[in-house]
Amino acid sequence: MGTTVFERRRPADAVIDASLRDTALSVFWLEDVPRPVHPPLSGTIAADLAIVGGGYTGLWTAIRAKEREPDRRVVLLEASRIAWAASGRNGGFCEASLTHGHENGLTRWPDEIDRLEELGIENLDGIAQTVSRYSMDVDFERTGQLAVAVEPHQVEWLREEEGFLDRDAVQAEVHSDTFLAGAWEKDSCAMLHPAKLGMELARVAVDLGVEIYENSLVRSIEDGDAGAVTLVTRDGGRVRADAVALGTNVFPSLLKRNRLMTVPVYDYVLMTEPLSSDQLASIGWSNRQGLADSANQFHYYRLTADNRILFGGYDAVYHFGGKVRPEYEDRAESHRRLASHFFTTFPQLEGLRFTHRWAGAIDSSSRFCAFFGTARKGRVAYASGFTGLGVGAARFAADVMLDQLSGEKTERTELAMVREKPIPFPPEPVASIGVNLVRAAMDRADHNQGRRNLFLKTLDAVGMGFDS
Numbered sequence: 001m002g003t004t005v006f007e008r009r010r011p012a013d014a015v016i017d018a019s020l021r022d023t024a025l026s027v028f029w030l031e032d033v034p035r036p037v038h039p040p041l042s043g044t045i046a047a048d049l050a051i052v053g054g055g056y057t058g059l060w061t062a063i064r065a066k067e068r069e070p071d072r073r074v075v076l077l078e079a080s081r082i083a084w085a086a087s088g089r090n091g092g093f094c095e096a097s098l099t100h101g102h103e104n105g106l107t108r109w110p111d112e113i114d115r116l117e118e119l120g121i122e123n124l125d126g127i128a129q130t131v132s133r134y135s136m137d138v139d140f141e142r143t144g145q146l147a148v149a150v151e152p153h154q155v156e157w158l159r160e161e162e163g164f165l166d167r168d169a170v171q172a173e174v175h176s177d178t179f180l181a182g183a184w185e186k187d188s189c190a191m192l193h194p195a196k197l198g199m200e201l202a203r204v205a206v207d208l209g210v211e212i213y214e215n216s217l218v219r220s221i222e223d224g225d226a227g228a229v230t231l232v233t234r235d236g237g238r239v240r241a242d243a244v245a246l247g248t249n250v251f252p253s254l255l256k257r258n259r260l261m262t263v264p265v266y267d268y269v270l271m272t273e274p275l276s277s278d279q280l281a282s283i284g285w286s287n288r289q290g291l292a293d294s295a296n297q298f299h300y301y302r303l304t305a306d307n308r309i310l311f312g313g314y315d316a317v318y319h320f321g322g323k324v325r326p327e328y329e330d331r332a333e334s335h336r337r338l339a340s341h342f343f344t345t346f347p348q349l350e351g352l353r354f355t356h357r358w359a360g361a362i363d364s365s366s367r368f369c370a371f372f373g374t375a376r377k378g379r380v381a382y383a384s385g386f387t388g389l390g391v392g393a394a395r396f397a398a399d400v401m402l403d404q405l406s407g408e409k410t411e412r413t414e415l416a417m418v419r420e421k422p423i424p425f426p427p428e429p430v431a432s433i434g435v436n437l438v439r440a441a442m443d444r445a446d447h448n449q450g451r452r453n454l455f456l457k458t459l460d461a462v463g464m465g466f467d468s
Contacts (some may be wrong), residue, residue, distance in 0.1 A: 002447050004295070005095060005150050005178050011343040011350070013384060019339050019354050020302070025330050028271040028356040029195035030088045035081065036199070041213040041237035047075040050231055052218050052254065054078025054396035055087035057247030057383055059201035063130075064398045066208040074210045074457040075239055077231065079217035079251070083198025086390065089360035090299050091269070091312055092197075093145065093290045094127060094392045096120040096188040097380060099417070100368035108367060109417050121248045124190065130395075134207075136200040138192045145189035146289040149181040151447040158183040174285045176345050178256035184289060191290055191302055194391065212246070213237075221254050221380065223424045229379050243405045246382040247397075250324060250363035255375050255382065260424035262385045263431060264324050264361035268334040269312035270342065271304075271356040275349070280307060280350040294433075296442040299341060308355075311342045316362075318435040321428055329359040362388050367422040369393070372400050381405050385422065 025105060048401055049065050049072060051058045062076050098120045099105025105113045131140050148170060149155045158164060161183035165173065170182035202212060217234040222238050224230040231239045238274075246254060250264045275283075292300045299313045315334040319325075335357045343350060365371055365385025370393055374381050381404040383397035390397075403410045412418060425431050 002449070004446055006341045006344050009178070009344045009347075010340055011347065015343055015350055016336055016339045017447060019352065020335065020345070020357070021353070023270075023335075025358065026356050027089050027195075027358045028310075029193060030084065031090075031356075033193070033195045033199050034204070035195075038082065038202075038212040038214040039233065040388075041077060041216040041233055041239070042235070044069050044238040046073070047073065047211075047239055047241045048072040049074045049237045049243050049245065050229075051245045051247065052231065053247030053249065054080075054082040054202070054212065054214065055085060055247060055249065056083075056198065056201065056390055057249060057397055058245070059087075059198065059205055060395045060398035061245045061247060061401055062210040062212075063201060063208060064204040064395070065402055066205070066210060067392065068402065070208070075363040076203075076205070076210055076212045077216045077218055077233065077239065078212070078214045081214055082202045082212070083195055086360050086362065087198045089269070089358060090193040090194050090388075090391055091290075091302060091310055092139075092192050092194045092391065093300065093302065094124065094140075094190040094192050095145070095389055096124040097389060098123070098369060098393050098396055100387060100389055104368050105417075109415075112416055116415070118390075119396065119412075121188065122233045123311075124188070124392055127392065127395055128190065130204075133380075134200070134204045136197075136204065138185070138196045138200050140190055140192045141288060142187070142190040143288045143290070144184055144186035146170075146182050146184045148174075148176075148179045148291060148293050150178045150293045150295070151449070152180065153330075157179040157294055159407045161185075172284070173287060173289070174291065175283050175348075177347075178345050180390075189290055191288065192391070193305065197391075218254060221294070221376070222377065227377075227379065242379070244376075244380045245398075245401045246384075247394075248379065249384050249386065250361045253382070253384065255380070257375070258373075258382065258384065260427065261371065261422060262363045262365050263318055263425050263435065265324050265364045266317040266319070266331070266359050267312060267327050267362050267388070268315055268317075268331060268338060268359045269310060269357070270335060270338050270354045272309045272311070272349075273353050273355050275307045275309065275352070276292075279349055279352065283346055295446045297446055299338075301345075309342075311338055314338065314341065316439065318432065318439075320432045322431065324361045330357075331359065334359070362386075363390075363465065364388075365422045366425060369417075370397050371420075371422050372397065372418045374404050374422065378404070378407060436441055
């Protein structure tokens with residue numbers, strides 16, 4: 001087995017220790033924005049549409065519903081606070097892809113991939129238009145995404161990509177001696193502030209007349225009278241609704257049929273202090289693209305509006321039983337590994353400190369992108385399993401669910417991607433054993449010039465691959 005550049009050029013422990021010494025276990029994004037308080041639900045109310053989940057999926061569904069029918073009474077229930085989970089913790093990469101990249105979509109839906117990619121660009125355009133229409137302050141920058149090769153075999157992977165950059169060209173964009181080549185997709189990704197997007201979506205929703213209730217955990221869905229559905233909260237609140245949209249994603253579905261369709265995989269993140277002008281000059285990055293390297297276990301990184309660097313990814317950690325717990329967010333091993341890899345990437349930034357470290361759970365599905373469906377005779381719609389691409393795809397998912405709830409056939413509802421379901425994950429203990437075996441196999445592939453072994457190839461062939 002070979003080594004990776006992150007092992008060959010590992011920084012000194014003293015550099016890592018110094019960078020993490022005063023780091024707070026806290027989500028930078030959520031600290032960086034005012035968070036209005038919405039009341040909990042009490043008593044019983046009626047609604048035309050009830051939405052469960054106050055992340056991007058639920059918020060986009062609320063806005064799109066009011067844009068379609070302004071007089072519709074729309075109620076949104078959030079178990080905790082608006083955008084506190086994945087929607088407030090992600091890297092802020094708002095990608096056009098609805099299929100977790102071209103290759104994944106081409107493999108699964110070859111007859112639809114061209115149209116799916118068009119719909120993805122239309123969706124990203126729609127997000128940009130919404131940001132403009134409602135004057136949303138979300139630090140939106142459509143700078144694209146630059147994939148970089150950090151091992152020789154990855155250069156060949158990128159060579160056929162649109163926007164290929166050789167070593168000199170990629171160094172002219174961002175200076176890291178680890179970058180051997182790159183591919184810059186200039187129009188298919190925007191950078192934004194995740195928590196600002198959540199708060200601004202909530203603001204727009206309320207301005208349009210949506211009623212938002214926080215700290216209102218929905219415990220169950222009950223069949224009501226006259227074809228309605230009733231949502232019952234932990235504290236006894238009830239919403240009688242003609243239609244329900246579920247956007248709970250990484251958390252256990254209110255529909256038992258979907259409990260094994262996703263697994264929560266923890267992703268770890270570091271945020272630096274703001275870079276000085278000299279530090280910025282040392283790395284270039286004047287075009288402010290999102291960056292991601294090309295390994296099976298990859299890193300993603302980007303600049304914030306105040307010129308911090310967010311650096312995350314690589315480890316993808318599944319905990320036995322598929323639980324989502326606060327104690328899983330502080331994993332010294334993962335945060336130290338990220339710090340080490342950061343200074344391998346940018347040794348010229350030695351001395352820079354990380355101010356924040358955090359983690360979040362990703363709703364991973366076996367096909368790497370969202371799946372959709374209905375229940376209760378078409379009165380309940382759901383979308384889940386975004387596998388890290390929900391920042392952009394959540395808006396598309398909102399439109400799919402609203403189409404489904406309307407009962408009308410549309411181009412979206414007739415897509416095979418929308419009609420088909422992923423293969424469910426096995427129950428424990430098989431799930432934990434399987435995920436950890438896959439992680440180990442991906443690590444071996446990264447140490448063996450990217451070559452996937454028979455185990456990974458078999459999982460890919462049956463649609464049960466795994467993405468870090």
